[in-house]
Amino acid sequence: GENVEQHPSTLSVQEGDSAVIKCTYSDSASNYFPWYKQELGKGPQLIIDIRSNVGEKKDQRIAVTLNKTAKHFSLHITETQPEDSAVYFCAARHNAGGTSYGKLTFGQGTILTVHP
């Protein structure tokens, strides 16, 4: 089955700096890679995702890059703000097509702390 490794486990930055979180996956058939932000006591919130047919996707201060050959993908947050502090999870999934979706395999999570 799929295995997703996420690094670092904790990341501390100053407000305004950039933050990068990296994930590697093992199943070359995986073709969908979402990133989730989870605040304390809440469910994960989808913040950005990327499919295997593109190499990069950006949404304001957040971007995700994908290297299919190396089987790794990364989350980039620029101009970090204190409200970006949370736990971030990467995930991978193989979508076989149709209306049936495979299960997500999650990374271990990264605790991001942005200091004002």
Added chain:
Amino acid sequence: GAVVSQHPSWVICKSGTSVKIECRSLDFQATTMFWYRQFPKQSLMLMATSNEGSKATYEQGVEKDKFLINHASLTLSTLTVTSAHPEDSSFYICSANEQGYEQYFGPGTRLTVT
């Protein structure tokens, strides 16, 4: 994005009793819903995949007779923890797929068994 709700948001029950948690997709139909369990400072662990109109698919090591899942309609899945024990105390989260790749999560249910 699509909205998934859970009820209750937190529950305390006595050891040996059963607890039901509801998961609803509010503005879309979900043929597939997922149930996760999360311990403090850990990642999400998939418990089972809930399919509307059919039996749930449980992950290895998850007791299907203890964690009963019913996906009675395209907008509702329920998880019943039967004969709960303190070790079942955890954060339970459901998710659902809208039409497309995106999977949306509910706010979670904090279960405490005393």
